Amino acid sequence: MTTPLSVKRTIQAPGRPDAVAELSQRSREIFRHIVDAYVETGEPVGSRTISRKLGMGLSPATIRNVMADLEEAGLLYARHTSAGRLPTELGLRMFVDGLLEIGGLTDDERQTIDSQCAASGRSLPQVLEQATQMLAGLSHCAGLVVAPKSARPLKHIEFVHLGPGRALAVLVTEDGIVENRILDLPIGLPPSSLIEAGNYLLAKLVGRTLDGARAEIMAEIASQRSELDQLAAKVVSAGLASWAGGNKDGALIVRGQSRLLEDVKEMADLERVRALFAALETKESLARLLDAADRAEGIQIFIGAQNELFSLSGCSVVIAPYRDSEERIVGAVGVIGPTRVNYARIIPMVDYTAKVIGRVLGTGGTLIRPPGDPITRS
Numbered sequence: 001m002t003t004p005l006s007v008k009r010t011i012q013a014p015g016r017p018d019a020v021a022e023l024s025q026r027s028r029e030i031f032r033h034i035v036d037a038y039v040e041t042g043e044p045v046g047s048r049t050i051s052r053k054l055g056m057g058l059s060p061a062t063i064r065n066v067m068a069d070l071e072e073a074g075l076l077y078a079r080h081t082s083a084g085r086l087p088t089e090l091g092l093r094m095f096v097d098g099l100l101e102i103g104g105l106t107d108d109e110r111q112t113i114d115s116q117c118a119a120s121g122r123s124l125p126q127v128l129e130q131a132t133q134m135l136a137g138l139s140h141c142a143g144l145v146v147a148p149k150s151a152r153p154l155k156h157i158e159f160v161h162l163g164p165g166r167a168l169a170v171l172v173t174e175d176g177i178v179e180n181r182i183l184d185l186p187i188g189l190p191p192s193s194l195i196e197a198g199n200y201l202l203a204k205l206v207g208r209t210l211d212g213a214r215a216e217i218m219a220e221i222a223s224q225r226s227e228l229d230q231l232a233a234k235v236v237s238a239g240l241a242s243w244a245g246g247n248k249d250g251a252l253i254v255r256g257q258s259r260l261l262e263d264v265k266e267m268a269d270l271e272r273v274r275a276l277f278a279a280l281e282t283k284e285s286l287a288r289l290l291d292a293a294d295r296a297e298g299i300q301i302f303i304g305a306q307n308e309l310f311s312l313s314g315c316s317v318v319i320a321p322y323r324d325s326e327e328r329i330v331g332a333v334g335v336i337g338p339t340r341v342n343y344a345r346i347i348p349m350v351d352y353t354a355k356v357i358g359r360v361l362g363t364g365g366t367l368i369r370p371p372g373d374p375i376t377r378s
Helices: 025-041 047-054 060-072 089-098 107-116 124-139 191-205 210-222 230-243 257-263 267-280 283-295 343-363
Strands: 142-147 154-163 166-173 178-184 251-255 299-303 315-323 329-338
Touching: 025 047, 025 060, 025 089, 047 060, 089 299, 107 124, 107 343, 124 142, 124 178, 124 251, 124 329, 124 343, 142 257, 154 191, 154 230, 166 230, 178 230, 191 210, 191 230, 210 230, 257 267, 257 329, 267 315, 299 343, 315 343, 329 343
Parallel strands: none
Antiparallel strands: 142 251, 142 329, 154 166, 166 178, 299 315, 315 329
């Protein structure tokens, strides 16, 4: 049964946008069986195997003729002259766009995603980290999450005393993203200095971005125009230094890369996967994934060489954007795997995970607080 997901048709076949529609019903069934067998085993499929599975009274010779037509159309290929057939990347693209019946998630899978992405007691970065690990485990591929940019207007700033020489610096953005950092401070610093520092930053930062106000605040402290005592000024400086360590361009979290090696059969495949790992470490990868998320109308599927970012790796990427409480796209979640991934299972998995993360952003998550020290959210 096909579920009503919004799947972005990122790439059509060059010059053949209706190739699947042009196939006869018999050709479609043969093509579907070849793709299904490839997704399951990764091995070529022969005409005799198809003849036995179809049960349509078609001889192997008839099926070979259909397979030859599909090969001529660019949808199948053979590794060797006498071997069975495999879908090309173009064939997989056509199958996903025109023939794939997207499955649904089981109740257990939904509960797993819900529980792993729950915000209770965790900051958003921790939720996203867990979501990446969870996707890798459920899909048996590599999971990826593009974390939101941190350069957003602020809603709340606070310093919380944790013990001698330690405090928790808390930032809450207008769209509900929470950042918590542990600060090392002078021993004996009174709680009043934390309160003074927090009130000062609230007056300076609410409604503004940290980057936009940092230089002004530091200039005030340096010229002693801030009316802060020396200890409170040290708290402000420590907080600004800690928050400056954030990645204003967002972050790319990838887990389960080793699963991509499970499908490697030749040294050339290993080198392509190594090239993929190298690409994932670059800022260019992050920028392109963010750009893909910003353009997305729904789930996007990139297959093999049709995927500009990972064109040399021979991998496929299924990616969906997630949104904040104001329906702005702030990041993306997805799966990287071999071209023979189980698209029918992974597409709804990625789609549902993106929606759950969006709900977490919509509620703003839960701040990590020390016991007995409640916070009033403004």
